[in-house]
Amino acid sequence: MAVKPQKGVRSVEEFKTQLHRHGLKATRPRIAVHTVMMDLVHASPDQVVERFREAGVKVTVASVYNILSELSDNHIYARRLSAAGKMFFDAIPESHVHLYDRENHTYRDVVDEELSAIVEEHLGRRKFKGYSIEDIDIQFVVRPTKRKK
Ligand SMILES: [Zn+2]
Helix, strand or coil: CCCCCCCCCCCCCHHHHHHHHHHCCCCCHHHHHHHHHHHHCCEEEEHHHHHHHHCCCCCHHHHHHHHHHHHCCCCCCCEEEECCCCCCEEEECCEEEEECCCCCCCCEEEEEEHHHHHHHHHHHHHCCCCCCCCCCCECCCCCCCCCCC
């Protein structure tokens, strides 16, 4: 089954290359999780498990969580902490701007290089005593304007 990755997400082949680069084996569970993430892009472990269940595949939340965490520890994925306090994972590890829908618990990537550049430029001059900036995570928390029926 060939799945086309969403924009910015690595294909299975590119994902395998990434795994090898980090000394990780391209195991079937890792490939299966990435195949789901190629479509979801941003997801909580529960949402990934839901996709597997729909396809008739039995997996535990813990095993999916472990795979997603391991990928994030190796910067192949990234962690996104939602406004609801839920841990989400992002198949695109590079820093980018997000819209987080607090009602539907979904993320959308926002392409706004100007905003990222402004923030980075501003922070280039900014110092937080006792800390160094490791990452910039810009997230707009939004609510849908139209009610879903
Ligand atoms: Zn994202």
